[in-house]
Amino acid sequence: MINEPKTSLKESKIVKNLVRKFKDSKDLLKEKLSNFDIKDLNNRDVDKSTLKRVLAGFMVVVIIGLGYTGYKVNEIRTRAFDIYLGENNLGSMRTQEEALEIFNEVKSELCEKYDADVVLDHELIFEPTHTKDDDILDPSDLKKSINSKVGFLVAGVAITVDGEEIGVFKSEEEANALIEKIKEPYLSDYTEESMPKEVNLVEDVQTVKKQVSMNALSNEEEVIEYIKNGSEEIKTHIVEVGESFWTIARIYDTSVDELVLANADKDPAKLKPGDEVKLLLPTSVITVETVEEIEYTESINYEVKVELDDSMYKNQKKVKVEGIKGESKIKANQIKHNGIVVDKQIVNEEILQDPVDELVVQGTKEVPKTVATGTFSMPARGRISSRYGMRWGSMHRGLDIAASYGSAIKSADAGTVSFAGYQGSYGYMVEINHGNGFVTRYAHASKLLVKKGAKVTKGLHIANVGNSGRSTGPHLHFEVLKNGVHQNPSNYVN
Numbered sequence: 001m002i003n004e005p006k007t008s009l010k011e012s013k014i015v016k017n018l019v020r021k022f023k024d025s026k027d028l029l030k031e032k033l034s035n036f037d038i039k040d041l042n043n044r045d046v047d048k049s050t051l052k053r054v055l056a057g058f059m060v061v062v063i064i065g066l067g068y069t070g071y072k073v074n075e076i077r078t079r080a081f082d083i084y085l086g087e088n089n090l091g092s093m094r095t096q097e098e099a100l101e102i103f104n105e106v107k108s109e110l111c112e113k114y115d116a117d118v119v120l121d122h123e124l125i126f127e128p129t130h131t132k133d134d135d136i137l138d139p140s141d142l143k144k145s146i147n148s149k150v151g152f153l154v155a156g157v158a159i160t161v162d163g164e165e166i167g168v169f170k171s172e173e174e175a176n177a178l179i180e181k182i183k184e185p186y187l188s189d190y191t192e193e194s195m196p197k198e199v200n201l202v203e204d205v206q207t208v209k210k211q212v213s214m215n216a217l218s219n220e221e222e223v224i225e226y227i228k229n230g231s232e233e234i235k236t237h238i239v240e241v242g243e244s245f246w247t248i249a250r251i252y253d254t255s256v257d258e259l260v261l262a263n264a265d266k267d268p269a270k271l272k273p274g275d276e277v278k279l280l281l282p283t284s285v286i287t288v289e290t291v292e293e294i295e296y297t298e299s300i301n302y303e304v305k306v307e308l309d310d311s312m313y314k315n316q317k318k319v320k321v322e323g324i325k326g327e328s329k330i331k332a333n334q335i336k337h338n339g340i341v342v343d344k345q346i347v348n349e350e351i352l353q354d355p356v357d358e359l360v361v362q363g364t365k366e367v368p369k370t371v372a373t374g375t376f377s378m379p380a381r382g383r384i385s386s387r388y389g390m391r392w393g394s395m396h397r398g399l400d401i402a403a404s405y406g407s408a409i410k411s412a413d414a415g416t417v418s419f420a421g422y423q424g425s426y427g428y429m430v431e432i433n434h435g436n437g438f439v440t441r442y443a444h445a446s447k448l449l450v451k452k453g454a455k456v457t458k459g460l461h462i463a464n465v466g467n468s469g470r471s472t473g474p475h476l477h478f479e480v481l482k483n484g485v486h487q488n489p490s491n492y493v494n
């Protein structure tokens with residue numbers, strides 16, 4: 001700041017006035033002299049005193065003029081400026097330009113030293129003064145003085161996320177480079193051709209110019225770490241003997257699910273003493289959103305249509321036309337947040353193959369009680385006295401149920417009586433064909449209550465327990481045959 005001396009205008013007026021007065025008295029003297037005839041010199045009547053007065057006046061004016069000129073020369077010669085930096089008086093210099101040059105030198109040296117655009121906290125202020133040569137500052141002393149007293153800030157660039165500052169850097173380039181670094185891990189899986197068509201930041205991320213002190217500049221690594229893990233400090237727990245995610249979750253009042261998420265690198269089943277378990281789920285401060293176009297085929301399910309048929313029983317169903325799945329080609333925008341798919345927006349769907357509906361025929365006829373249900377019930381009440389299998393060197397092909405003589409034998413399932421009568425070692429026996437591949441036999445009866453050809457329901461009283469045929473006491477010998485082959489009845493009755 002160059003301050004023009006305020007007094008200069010006033011001074012020059014004074015000088016002009018003096019010069020004018022000096023001229024006036026000179027003119028007056030000339031006039032007097034011209035009126036003064038040389039012939040009058042010898043004239044006794046000449047007024048000598050008048051001449052003396054004029055000369056004396058002239059001498060006074062000359063002396064004053066010379067004195068002032070001397071003063072003026074000295075005044076100009078000692079002109080200087082007091083230099084202030086804030087409140088500090090640094091000393092005096094003859095010109096402002098010289099001081100400013102040194103000031104700018106200090107500034108550019110600081111810029112160079114810190115590799116940053118520095119802003120000094122004060123500018124130089126100048127006040128006009130007069131100083132003898134001896135008291136004028138040496139330029140190198142002024143430089144030392146500025147260096148020791150000046151404070152400075154760096155013209156930095158802050159990164160804000162939704163208005164909250166997360167770090168300050170030396171330049172716009174540095175700030176932008178950091179933002180690019182945050183995106184990097186989510187772009188590394190792509191080739192140049194498969195690059196996502198959009199890469200956005202979900203939060204409002206801005207760079208803002210900001211002056212800060214040198215030590216308030218951020219460390220890039222620390223800021224990246226903060227962005228990745230969020231504001232919450234991640235604590236760790238060292239696993240002790242017998243601990244699991246479940247017990248650790250109880251200690252810290254968190255959930256097992258959260259621990260599993262926060263420790264994706266660990267298998268919860270293989271936690272060992274000494275393992276470190278992270279306790280907080282890191283939440284990223286900046287969310288990198290990628291939008292990529294993907295193409296895939298998807299199968300289209302067929303519809304099932306039902307046709308009713310009154311010639312079939314209600315519990316009968318058959319497939320008349322087999323359904324075939326269709327296929328479509330889908331183009332979609334897949335949106336990922338920090339590498340995790342969060343949404344898929346279908347852009348186009350092209351059907352490659354239409355599905356073929358399935359046609360099912362469903363019976364409507366009421367199912368008669370004489371049609372087999374497919375499951376068997378116990379045909380008599382009593383103790384199991386002999387099971388199916390090898391017995392005394394020969395095969396026993398049925399299940400023996402010891403029961404009191406004359407107690408009821410009931411059909412194990414519905415069907416048609418295919419034999420009722422006496423047959424060798426079986427004695428009195430009933431055989432029922434269930435119409436579904438199964439045949440059951442009830443032997444050693446004392447009395448038969450059904451005849452061949454009769455339709456029977458499940459649980460119908462068909463005969464009484466006896467001791468006929470090759471039998472050693474009253475019991476029911478029960479057989480189950482599937483497609484003519486003997487089965488272990490224990491596998492069917494319950």
Ligand SMILES: [Zn+2]
Pocket residue numbers: 386396398399400476477478
């Ligand atoms: Zn038997």
